[in-house]
Amino acid sequence: MDLNWLILLFGVGDSQTYFLYMSSIKFSFIHTSHTHVKRFKNVLRRYSGVQASHFVDEELLGDILLRGEIGKDHELRFKGLIKEVNKTYPQLVICTCSTLGQIISKGKGMNNVVGLDQPMIETCIEKHQKVVVAYTLKSTVFPTLELIAKTAKALNKPVEIIECFCEKAWEYFPHDVDQYLTKIKEALLPFIQKGDAIILAQASMGGVKQMMSTDKPLYSSDEIGIDYYVRSLMK
Numbered sequence: 532m533d534l535n536w537l538i539l540l541f542g543v544g545d546s547q548t549y550f551l552y553m554s555s556i557k558f559s560f561i562h563t564s565h566t567h568v569k570r571f572k573n574v575l576r577r578y579s580g581v582q583a584s585h586f587v588d589e590e591l592l593g594d595i596l597l598r599g600e601i602g603k604d605h606e607l608r609f610k611g612l613i614k615e616v617n618k619t620y621p622q623l624v625i626c627t628c629s630t631l632g633q634i635i636s637k638g639k640g641m642n643n644v645v646g647l648d649q650p651m652i653e654t655c656i657e658k659h660q661k662v663v664v665a666y667t668l669k670s671t672v673f674p675t676l677e678l679i680a681k682t683a684k685a686l687n688k689p690v691e692i693i694e695c696f697c698e699k700a701w702e703y704f705p706h707d708v709d710q711y712l713t714k715i716k717e718a719l720l721p722f723i724q725k726g727d728a729i730i731l732a733q734a735s736m737g738g739v740k741q742m743m744s745t746d747k748p749l750y751s752s753d754e755i756g757i758d759y760y761v762r763s764l765m766k
Contacts, residue, residue, distance in 0.1 A: 559621035563592035563628040566705040632674035648752040650759035663726035665695040
């Protein structure tokens with residue numbers, strides 16, 4: 532069933548009652564870490580009528596990082612995973628890994644596949660011109676900056692990017708998330724005043740927002756992305 536807000540009208544004479552309810556949304560998520568499953572389940576709890584299945588392939592990102600680039604075999608593996616995911620008949624397949632955005636952006640075989648970071652980037656670029664882009668993996672840089680450039684062009688908005696590489700953080704993920712987020716915070720502190728806003732380029736970085744005390748907005752893909760895709764299917 533396609534998602535719709537359905538209004539049912541019951542009544543006798545002048546007495547009428549409206550009932551508003553949402554038919555079920557069905558997402559399937561592709562993660563590259565098991566830690567994301569719990570995080571996104573928590574995000575989804577705020578939405579009624581949303582069903583979600585979660586698929587994890589940690590070796591895919593691990594091999595990309597080991598090799599230093601995305602190869603044809605990685606693309607084939609990712610597309611094979613999408614094929615399996617689509618057997619659950621989701622309305623949308625959401626990939627939470629920014630690195631894999633390079634594959635999604637090519638478009639082939641990605642009809643119902645989206646990256647989580649597009650809504651975040653669009654929201655940020657609409658409001659801010661000077662943006663700090665924080666990341667813990669170099670493999671995230673190209674797809675993120677490419678997406679920012681495309682979005683800025685589409686919105687006809689000028690944008691200045693300041694990169695913040697949180698290079699000491701990744702070694703703690705996923706076995707020590709608290710330390711991972713602490714290292715991100717430490718790397719970000721000198722950059723707080725350099726931009727109008729901060730983009731946290733990876734979904735795993737979202738938790739640092741609760742650790743930062745700043746009047747500068749921090750944009751993370753987890754909450755913004757999910758909210759956008761739920762609302763888009765409600766239309």
